Amino acid sequence: MAVAASALKAQQARMRIIAENIANADSTGRTPGSDPYRRQIPVFSSSNVDGATGVELARVAQDTSDFTQEYDPSNPAANAKGYVKKPNVDPLIETMDMREAQRAYEANMNVIETARDMNSRILDILQK
Template sequence: MSELLQSLSYSASGMQAQATRLRHVSENISNADTPGYHRKLISFQEQLDSGQVTTGPVSLDQSPLQSTYDPSNPLADDTGHFDGSNVDLVTEMADAREAQRSYEANLRIFDQARTMTLSLFELLKR
């Protein structure tokens, strides 16, 4: 019985971690055109004592910023260039799709464990 309840807890922590990941991906997408914006990266950590998944600290992608030529931009230097962001929309969309699928997989596990728990309670009532 406790294993079923633990599986509910594990899958819920996975869903929460993927929701956090999706939030950071959406922030990256919304700031793709913000000059000087560094892409946010998130890592996952397993809590050894509880087996749950949590998100680690958010870090900034240190890859070089995209240099954009626009002499009319107030941020442009003497050569007409300014630093854009290092967000790649294709990468962000792939990350969003992966987070969505992982969330859905955890949701299916949660739903299956819930159904099994309810079935067990029904059997114990008889």
């Protein structure tokens, strides 16, 4: 159960990071030519959990892929040619990542519920 709980915490952190990416998908820089929001990526590592191997969020890395550019001379972040750097966040990819994290979270919840049911049945057997 402790391993599944560590996975729940990791997936919860992953969903928070994905939500931040989606929220900033249209965030441009504040000054002409400045960089916009850069997509964040969760990096996980193994951890010792009650003598077993669990998972934890090790750090949050930045996606180093290139920014896209959009012609919008009225934007305050536009460069001298009228182009604005847009974040390297693809809402479709973020949505798919969020769904995958939700499924992993649900799977670990099922593990905890099954383990709890098994413990309850063992107690029932021992009481008889």
